[in-house]
Amino acid sequence: MKLLSTTLCLMMASTALMGQEKPAVIGPKDVTLASDRLTPEVLWSLGRLGEYAVSPDGKRIAYTVSYYDVAQNKGNAEIYLMDIDGKNQRRLTYTPQGENSLSWRANGARLAFLRGGRLWEMDVNTTKEEAVTDEATDISGYSFSPKGDKILFAIETKVDKTTQEVYPDLPKTDAMIYDQLMYRHWDTWEDGLYSHIYLADYANGRASNLKDIMPGERWDSPLKPFGGMEEVAWNADGSAIAYTCVKKVGKERTLTTNSDIYLYSLASGTTTNLTEGMMGYDKSPCFSPDGKKVAWLSMERDGFEADQNRIMVMDLASGKKANLFANWTYSADNLQWDKASKAIYFTAYVQATSQVHKLDVEKETITAITSGDYDYHSCALANGAVITDRTQLVAPADLYSISLKSGAVTQLTSINKGILDQLVMPTFEKRWINTTDGKKMLTWVVLPPKFDAKKSYPGILYCQGGPQSPVSQGFSYRWNFALMASQGYVVILPNRRGTTGMGQEWTNQISKDHGGQEMRDLFAAVDSVKKETWLDDARIGCVGPSYGGYTVYWMAGNHNKRFKAFIAHCGVFNSEMEYITTDELFFDTWEMGGPSWEVNNAVAQKSYAQSPHRFVQNWDTPMLIFEGGRDFRIPYTQGMAAFNAAQLKNIPSKFVFLPSENHWVLKPQNGILWQREFYGWLDKWLK
Secondary structure, three states: OOOOOHHEEEEOOOEEOOOOOOOOOOOEEEEEEOOOOOHHHHHHHHEEEEEEEOOOOEEEEEEEEEEOOOOOOOOEEEEEEOOOOOOOEEEEOOOOOOOEEEOOOOOEEEEEEOOOOOEEEEOOOOOOOOOOOOOOOOEEEEEEOOHHHHHHHEEEEOOOOHHHHOOOOOOOOOOOOOOOOOOOOOOEEEEOOEEEEEEEEEOOOEEOOOOOOOOOOOOOOOOOOOHHHEEEEOOOOOOOOEEEEEOOHHHHHHHOOEEEEEEOOOOOOOOEEEOOOOOOOOOEEEOOOOOEEEEEEEEOOOOOOOOOEEEEEEEEOOEEEEOOOOOOOEEEEEEEEOOOOOOOEEEEEEEOOEEEEEOOOOOEEEEOOOOOOEEEEOOOOOEEEEEEEEEEEOOEEEEEEEEEOOOOEEEOOOOOHHHHHHOOEEEEEEEEEEEOOOOEEEEEEEEOOOOOOOOOEEEEOOOOOOOOOOOOOOOOOOHHHHHHHHOOEEEEEOOOOOOOOHHHHHHHOOOOOOOOHHHHHHHHHHHHHOOOOEEEEEEEEEEEEOOHHHHHHHOOOOEEEOOEEOOOOOOOOOOHHHHHHHOOHHHHHHOOOOOOOOOOOOHHHHHHHHOOOHHHHOOHHHHHEEEOOOOOOOOOOHHHHHHHHHOOOOEEEEEEOOOOOOOOOOOHHHHHHHHHHHEEEEHHHHO
């Protein structure tokens, strides 16, 4: 693997803003490549599309792009502006802090955003900025009311006492004391701070009179760790705020997915639960422009985080609720009402791609707006078009416009054209593979650049995490399949049982059957593709993250010599230990059927019998293991145990520990190190 200094020749472009020299900040570079092959260093040089916002008049789009500097070991997001047709693109900000959370003010001339936890406004014509909040208020999200006279904020709020407050004579103690569950979540220990929704007045460019509408409450809105401001919304006339929350603590909280949508009245100060009695996730309220209805995303079953995400609609006058997905099997996301309040646009994974759809609320009919082997991840409406971002296995995200009349697709941005034009990218094909139980499984096969069917290539079987998540047309910056193929590997990507995007029944079939049909699906995929003369069946590796790591550990004891190398990232090695050390206990309770100590629970006992640690006696294949020190979803001791077992059995093995990373690898230098170790291991055993 070539080092950055020999792979890239980087030259900072000379630019200026409003006649002034810009400060030195991380941003786009002119990149000249030493070869036409995608490498980890090239991948980290790409600009990454972030969020975008369409102006109220539908004439302009503001969006963010992040760039990374490996030497500084960090990234920076800046704001860009363009006309709705993609013309007149220009950069608006040049700051080292980075910007996020874009929203237009009603007049379409001012853009609001967060920088360093503070709310700002900019006149996009002059780029003059003004602070809306002071530095003392650390804001994670916001939303202006429809009339523009008020703002709601999401702010971390101290509710519980610190250890030092309990023991004031021990001010330097770093002890943490807990007497109930959910004491850590994802990568953060519970510290007595909770995300609360605040209401503020807005006038003359300043926010004032902040009021916590959740005073003293020991729960979060938006939901942690991944909820954003899509979980909070103003109603149409600005008289109420709807927010998503799980109002439970301790054991009850860690065993449930039962979030509800609460409606706070500004006039009375009272809060009403709109989804009382609905037992699964209820999230992302979205009010119709005419003020008559509210839509939201809803899962039916408590504890099952991968249940069908239905679109529910409530008539606000009568309180009547309707499930508009009663005759559909896929899951929705990213809701957007049209101006007439007659249709809802949304995205959904369907047949292993994410597409934009339109739901006619009255007729309850669904129409696909986009198609093809792409992932469309979002949707916003603008003057007869849908604005969306799109990726492909071999293409990073850019913004596109889709005509609602003709369906014509127009690419608006080409963020990485200068780099991509220098690369020869892999190709991919779609296959339907027969499974052992008579089903058809969609499998993507990614082929190396300049693929020659007369040659013989090593292969990689990728095992998806989740276990309920899509294997689609995404472009990841770590598990990047174009990068894998660019190193000379054929990459096999099966939509095995449990993946999302193949219908809810397919998704359901992995729960309480870990180590079952999904493993036979994966074997079927690799056994089918290796019949091709161009895939060397003596040089195939198996890799996977999270549940894919569980899969790798399980396959290490059950693969019957199919694989010559394994790589597991943050995977489950011992299912019994995972159950009692993970953060969200609802997940393993649902997936496994219960705890291991329920000896008369046949479903649970069947699940734990498939724990990978039970098959270590069969291990005989080299294995690389990655772990993050801040991973509380699957604690890093799982990887330690697997590595120790491999070492005790004298199996060639390596353990890469990243103390500052969580379930993911997010820092540039760690990311490149991860890739170098990943491909170094595969190359050692497969080439």
